[in-house]
Amino acid sequence: MQFYVIAILVIVMDQVSKYLIRAYIDIDEKFTMWGIQLTHIENSGMAGGLFQGYARLFGVVAVLFVIGVLYLRRTGEMKGSLINSSLGFLVGGAIGNGIDRLLLGQVTDFIIRSGGVLNLADHAIEIGGLLLIIYVVMTWLKNKH
Structure with missing residues (x-):
């Protein structure tokens, strides 16, 4: 259940x-x-911004993921709980950006960071990836002993 709750919350908040x-902010407007x-x-x-014009292809990749x-x-x-959380964030983020890619042919980004401009789905994917790394390390340490 945790997996689904996280994924759905990410999708809703992102969309x-x-x-x-x-609806309310012009392209390139900063605030x-x-x-x-x-x-x-x-x-x-x-x-x-790599591989411009391939949004729908990346949308299909998100569906496969x-x-x-x-x-x-x-x-x-x-x-x-840790892997359920990780996968919930990863799937929620993939679906959030996948919706944009498949329906609009582009993804709306708006949060300025040192590495570029992202959205909530991108941040969810980062969180999910970090949790996945922690899960893998903890599993490896547990199996090592």
Whole structure:
């Protein structure tokens, strides 16, 4: 259940935030909210603006990733709160950006960071990746003894 709750929350928060940015903020308009620098960018590529114009292809990759995670979860090999959280963030982020890529042909980014401009789905993927690394290290340490 934890996996689904996290994934659904990520998807909803991501899609609502992107809708609000698209509806109320002009492209390239910059502003600050709660001390966070924001702007409105539409990205038809992947992270960092690489491979512009391939958004729908990356949307298909996101669908395949989600199918892979769901299959992996069915096998029951990876269990526990940490891996459920990790996969929930990863799947929620993949679906959030996948929706944009498949329906709009581009992803709405708006959170300015030192590495570029991201969105909530991107941040969820980062959190999920970090939790996955922690899970793998903890599993390795546990199996080592």
